[in-house]
Amino acid sequence: MKVPEGFKSGWGLQIHDPSVFSRSQWDGGHQASLTYLVFRLLLAGYFIATEIYFIYYITPSFFFIYLTDLAYTLLVIDACLHAYNAYKMEPKQRAVYQVTWVFMSIAYSVGILVTIFYWIFLFGEESEFPLGFDIQMHVLNSLYIVVSAATMAAPIQLKHMYQPVLFMFLYAVFSIIYWVAGGVDEHGSPYIYPFLYWLHFGTALKYSAIATVGMILAHLIVWGICKLRCRIAHSVIGRIYRVHSVIV
Template sequence: MKSFSLSDLWVSSHERLSDFYLTSWQRGDSPVPMLVIRLLLATIMTGIFVWSITTSPTPYWLIYLTNWGLLMVTLLTLSGTVVSLLAVCKQLPDGAALPWYVSIYWLFYNIAITMAIIITALYWILLYNPEQREQEGFWLDLATHGFNSCVAFVEIAMARTPIRLLHIYQPLGVGLWYAAFSGIYYAAGGTDGNGNPFIYEILNWAEPGDASIIVAITAASLIVLYTVLWGVSLCRDRISTSLIRTTSLELPFAPPDRHSPSGMV
């Protein structure tokens, strides 16, 4: 069993660098399949991002959690594409320390996949109005509250990127940071684009009790979701390893120490 290290709390160490640029569903060690997938995802998310900021060119764009999530997923796909491109251009050996650009990608991965799904759930459960189908912005709402989660799920399902329970504080921290921001924004007299004294009506800090309940429920849901995603990644790895993956990039097995009794360390 791998011993715990403080470095495990951050995104700076992992035994197989190849886990960040190979797909779970390939034989061999070519980074090209994952590069193709990530180029497609990055193109989709960059298009949605540009669509969003050009459709609503407003200084209020960054106050919305939806747009925080959109930005995170876009950065996830772009940073993942950079990792795959560099893996194609130069050899990235297993066992080496993670390069800074891989750590950045891993951080965005931990945050973005969880935020995307939480944002999608919050929108369709609490905010969606069926009458919006007749409005001009419906398709953009669908893209920013639906396609974002689809992109995140494809990245989870296709990549080998690990999910560690120890990293749960990363998406949770961003979520709590947004909750704190919304409260400070309200206290400072901030409004939404329509002049309302809140960013989202369900997160109206004029009613701090109700707003706090929403924050608590969302935080608990995020913890549950991250745990589920961790389980999904474990199942993905076990299934793909047993059925498809080659093990050419696995670290060599370390034999027992001859000088320790019964081979035990």
């Protein structure tokens, strides 16, 4: 049975217009505007500063075992990559743009998922962390994602959904290995999250399945924002500037 050509395309990282990873959807031409460059540099600096603060003053020994913290780290890397690309637009550095694309697809979907999970399953429970930490990790993270997705020119492919889903699968595997190896959280409990305590296999598997469905929903949200951005850009400024974007 022959696979349709439309189905085979869109899974990889083929880049037709490298400039979309360096500029805003709302810039005219192929170069990032000074406003967009400053915007990206400020965001990168802010994320680096907050990441350093959280690592050293909030959970220094356990920061990188939690999905929330890993999701934030992905956003830090994403912010830095976008700042670098806006500062140094090089059409030949396709590998950098491909890395940016992968991090973007994973970071934005995981970040939205973290926010959804927090407000559905964890909000209302007593938190040991400062209010600013919770706001940064569960509100401002998604605000950044929405603003970034609405301003950048880079596309989010619907078929790239497998990337954040694979990330979640690898995190689940990591949580199993961490538990088997005798890893504990900052309170000494034998798990990273209570609902990922693999001694209770059924519960852990159930929440892993819920997280997978949530990841698909999160990716659809980010994809929808980018699709809407492209449509608005084409209708509002399409007659003034030639807008290069990909609508999947």
